[in-house]
Amino acid sequence: MPAARRDGPFLNACRRLPVPHTPVWFMRQAGRSLPEYREARGTVPMLEACAIPDLIVEITMQPLRRYAVDAAIFFSDIVVPLKAIGVDLDIKPGVGPVIAEPIRDAAAVGRLRPLWPDDVPYVTEAVRSLEAELGDIPLIGFAGGPFTLASYLIEGGPSKNHERTKAMMYGEPELWARLLDRLADIAIAYLKVQVEAGARAIQLFDSWVGGVAPADYRRSVLPHSTKIFSALEAYGVPRIHFGVGTGELLGLMGEAGADVVGVDWRVPLDEAVRRVDAGKALQGNLDPAVLLAPWEIAAERAREVLAQGRTAEGHVFNLGHGVLPSTDPGALARLADLVHEESAVHAGTR
Ligand code: CP3
Numbered sequence: 001m002p003a004a005r006r007d008g009p010f011l012n013a014c015r016r017l018p019v020p021h022t023p024v025w026f027m028r029q030a031g032r033s034l035p036e037y038r039e040a041r042g043t044v045p046m047l048e049a050c051a052i053p054d055l056i057v058e059i060t061m062q063p064l065r066r067y068a069v070d071a072a073i074f075f076s077d078i079v080v081p082l083k084a085i086g087v088d089l090d091i092k093p094g095v096g097p098v099i100a101e102p103i104r105d106a107a108a109v110g111r112l113r114p115l116w117p118d119d120v121p122y123v124t125e126a127v128r129s130l131e132a133e134l135g136d137i138p139l140i141g142f143a144g145g146p147f148t149l150a151s152y153l154i155e156g157g158p159s160k161n162h163e164r165t166k167a168m169m170y171g172e173p174e175l176w177a178r179l180l181d182r183l184a185d186i187a188i189a190y191l192k193v194q195v196e197a198g199a200r201a202i203q204l205f206d207s208w209v210g211g212v213a214p215a216d217y218r219r220s221v222l223p224h225s226t227k228i229f230s231a232l233e234a235y236g237v238p239r240i241h242f243g244v245g246t247g248e249l250l251g252l253m254g255e256a257g258a259d260v261v262g263v264d265w266r267v268p269l270d271e272a273v274r275r276v277d278a279g280k281a282l283q284g285n286l287d288p289a290v291l292l293a294p295w296e297i298a299a300e301r302a303r304e305v306l307a308q309g310r311t312a313e314g315h316v317f318n319l320g321h322g323v324l325p326s327t328d329p330g331a332l333a334r335l336a337d338l339v340h341e342e343s344a345v346h347a348g349t350r
Pocket of ligand 1: 027028029030031032046073074075076077078079091092093094095096097142148205207322
């Protein structure tokens with residue numbers, strides 16, 4: 001039996017409970033902005049690294065040694081479960097996921113099989129080790145959202161306009177629904193593996209869904225995201241939902257069943273509060289690029305995010321998207337400390 005864990009500021013803020021200070025973590029905190037990450041990875045290709053438990057544990061822990069973050073994010077990638085069910089894909093440095101045979105017809109959709117826990121034994125092993133190593137710091141498990149995974153599969157790689165993806169969404173709604181339903185089942189299985197091994201929160205990254213209009217989101221994406229969040233409900237772990245450029249979708253992304261709605265840097269958090277139903281916490285949303293400006297500028301912007309976050313029922317401080325590779329780790333260390341120090345002053349006043 002794993003030891004009983006205390007629920008610290010991160011889990012409590014997700015649940016909209018009082019916290020001694022605003023919790024903070026950074027999307028993509030484990031990765032290329034850290035020299036020790038590049039050293040640990042060496043020449044091991046990304047997807048191979050994601051299947052080596054010792055390496056997963058080491059890379060997940062690295063940011064916690066530098067930053068006073070309140071949560072760890074599991075080192076993996078949204079395409080790992082697709083690789084695990086036999087999709088021929090690779091992650092190309094500087095490009096992203098590339099699929100050898102894009103999925104564009106019913107036969108190809110039919111070949112996408114379910115994910116079983118035995119497909120990802122290295123995930124179970126790494127999460128268990130991390131759970132033991134992290135103590136009270138919670139591990140966030142994650143999966144790719146159905147639109148984002150569908151886009152990689154249909155386009156065959158990263159895409160600006162998601163042209164073929166939207167062509168299928170609009171033109172072949174039944175095939176689209178079948179594909180997204182399968183991707184939802186894969187996400188559910190992948191998230192369950194992580195939660196059952198000890199992840200204490202989950203984040204669904206539907207990173208590229210911001211290109212979809214609200215009415216189409218409601219019709220063509222929401223049912224599948226809802227299925228994912230409902231399937232996780234019984235575990236009682238906070239469920240976070242994030243996408244880039246999703247200002248017009250924030251309400252719907254909450255409606256899908258998230259406990260915490262992630263907000264990118266385009267919408268101030270006090271405005272996001274108005275767009276999301278009551279009963280949700282918010283996560284975000286400092287522009288990651290502001291960390292490339294002089295520290296005092298970044299600090300001022302972070303204070304603004306904290307002030308706007310105080311209008312939410314719960315606030316988890318984060319960047320508005322992932323850490324940019326050129327970010328100075330020192331700036332992130334100062335940022336985590338600033339969030340704690342400045343928010344502690346206001347603790348108990350909300
Ligand atoms: O700190 C963490 O967040 C670690 C775990 C993590 C990775 N990818 C590691 C990774 C997470 C949560 C992801 C999620 C992910 N992967 C998303 C959703 C988050 C987001 O940024 O919106 C998406 C869209 C992907 C797909 C993907 N994988 C992209 C676009 C890239 C970048 C390609 C590049 O090199 O510019 C990857 C590769 C990837 N995933 C890297 C890391 C650390 C870089 C690979 C390397 O170091 O060689």
